[in-house]
Amino acid sequence: MTTRLAPSMLGYRMDGPEGAPPIVLGPSLGTSLAVWDPQVPALAQRHRVVRWDLPGHGISPAALLPSMAPGAATVGDLGRLVLGLADALGLRRFAYAGISLGGAVGTWLAVHHPERLSSLVLVCSSARFGTPETWHERAALVRAKGTGPLVEAATARWFTPAFVRAPAAEALAADLRATDPEGYAACCDALAVYDLRDELARVSVPALVVAGREDPATPPGHARELADGIPGASLVEVGHAAHLASVERPGPVLAALLAHLSDDAAGHPVPAAVTDRPRDDGSRHAEGMAVRRAVLGDDYVDRAVARTTEFTAPFQDFITRYAWGEVWTRPGLSRYTRSCVTMTALVAHGHLDELALHVRAALRNGLTPADVQEVLLQTAVYCGVPAANAAFAVAGRVLHEAAERPDAPPERPGPQ
Numbered sequence: 345m346t347t348r349l350a351p352s353m354l355g356y357r358m359d360g361p362e363g364a365p366p367i368v369l370g371p372s373l374g375t376s377l378a379v380w381d382p383q384v385p386a387l388a389q390r391h392r393v394v395r396w397d398l399p400g401h402g403i404s405p406a407a408l409l410p411s412m413a414p415g416a417a418t419v420g421d422l423g424r425l426v427l428g429l430a431d432a433l434g435l436r437r438f439a440y441a442g443i444s445l446g447g448a449v450g451t452w453l454a455v456h457h458p459e460r461l462s463s464l465v466l467v468c469s470s471a472r473f474g475t476p477e478t479w480h481e482r483a484a485l486v487r488a489k490g491t492g493p494l495v496e497a498a499t500a501r502w503f504t505p506a507f508v509r510a511p512a513a514e515a516l517a518a519d520l521r522a523t524d525p526e527g528y529a530a531c532c533d534a535l536a537v538y539d540l541r542d543e544l545a546r547v548s549v550p551a552l553v554v555a556g557r558e559d560p561a562t563p564p565g566h567a568r569e570l571a572d573g574i575p576g577a578s579l580v581e582v583g584h585a586a587h588l589a590s591v592e593r594p595g596p597v598l599a600a601l602l603a604h605l606s607d608d609a610a611g612h613p614v615p616a617a618v619t620d621r622p623r624d625d626g627s628r629h630a631e632g633m634a635v636r637r638a639v640l641g642d643d644y645v646d647r648a649v650a651r652t653t654e655f656t657a658p659f660q661d662f663i664t665r666y667a668w669g670e671v672w673t674r675p676g677l678s679r680y681t682r683s684c685v686t687m688t689a690l691v692a693h694g695h696l697d698e699l700a701l702h703v704r705a706a707l708r709n710g711l712t713p714a715d716v717q718e719v720l721l722q723t724a725v726y727c728g729v730p731a732a733n734a735a736f737a738v739a740g741r742v743l744h745e746a747a748e749r750p751d752a753p754p755e756r757p758g759p760q
């Protein structure tokens with residue numbers, strides 16, 4: 345649930361098991377914490393995930409900043425709001441990942457409060473975003489006319505032309521339209537005076553920098569400047585992606601993020617609370633059902649449950665408790681990776697109905713159609729060309745349907 349702890353605090357949402365290592369996720373200008381939706385299901389398997397909304401964005405009111413006067417806000421103000429939220433949630437030290445302005449907040453935290461961060465991920469961010477004049481002009485425009493006039497140009501910076509009309513892109517455009525102009529303008533003011541280029545060497549936590557290769561707002565050169573300036577930082581460039589690379593290409597960004605977090609966690613074992621919880625059949629079934637719903641969708645699971653007969657009930661219980669409650673819930677692999685493995689196994693055994701179901705599930709788990717294509721190409725090598733040929737036909741149909749009707753349930757409920 346998205347909520348606020350007090351009138352003076354940022355809106356936030358928390359997912360994942362209590363006691364798991366915390367990660368705080370920061371959004372970009374003009375978006376809400378929903379910008380992280382594609383990555384959260386996988387991250388929340390082994391992290392306590394806290395996402396926050398910028399002032400005036402999502403559910404955070406604009407007036408959280410110390411001053412709303414034009415030109416007054418700074419990225420430091422935003423960083424202090426994040427620390428206030430972390431304190432209130434009892435997070436003393438946390439991993440931090442931020443997109444664009446959210447990344448600038450992370451860089452500021454790493455420079456000024458290194459004791460609070462365990463690692464840092466900067467997605468399509470920069471040590472300095474353009475010139476102060478352009479931000480002051482944008483702030484003045486928004487204060488005068490609201491965010492409506494920005495939407496077309498913003499979405500053209502956020503997404504490549506191939507993605508700009510996708511449902512996820514339209515949803516973020518709606519978030520921008522709904523953003524409070526005063527909050528948006530204050531964030532522009534903060535960006536105008538933000539410049540940490542000379543401070544990057546002070547970042548001491550393990551850092552990963554991710555760039556969208558076609559990002560016109562913070563082109564890959566900005567990412568290289570961050571990665572060159574931060575000692576030991578890694579750099580990942582994602583193709584076919586603009587400024588919101590984590591939305592357009594959720595899979596590669598998630599994979600880079602998980603690899604960085606697991607490197608960081610080496611030597612910091614996941615608490616027993618997350619891996620080896622003693623559980624009875626009832627809690628396995630309940631947790632399994634929650635994951636089954638998240639992966640296969642409520643509509644599909646509702647229909648499967650409604651079709652259960654006395655004859656099929658023991659099998660339904662078995663798969664919910666065992667396949668979903670025992671295995672899909674394990675933190676050792678992300679749901680993204682589990683989807684790759686599952687589709688491969690289904691192709692190998694020619695289970696094409698189940699494959700259709702799991703292609704749609706794969707989209708929910710953060711794979712893009714391009715990722716599904718790669719998995720099926722790989723199966724052509726290891727499962728055989730005829731098996732992959734049949735799989736391409738099924739997956740092509742499902743991906744076409746998903747593009748036309750993103751919320752439609754899979755056609756044919758099978759046993760899962």
Ligand SMILES: O=C(O)CC1=CCC(=O)O1
Binds near residue numbers: 371446
């Ligand atoms: O709106 C833009 O131009 C892109 C951007 C800069 C900072 C941010 O968060 O988004």
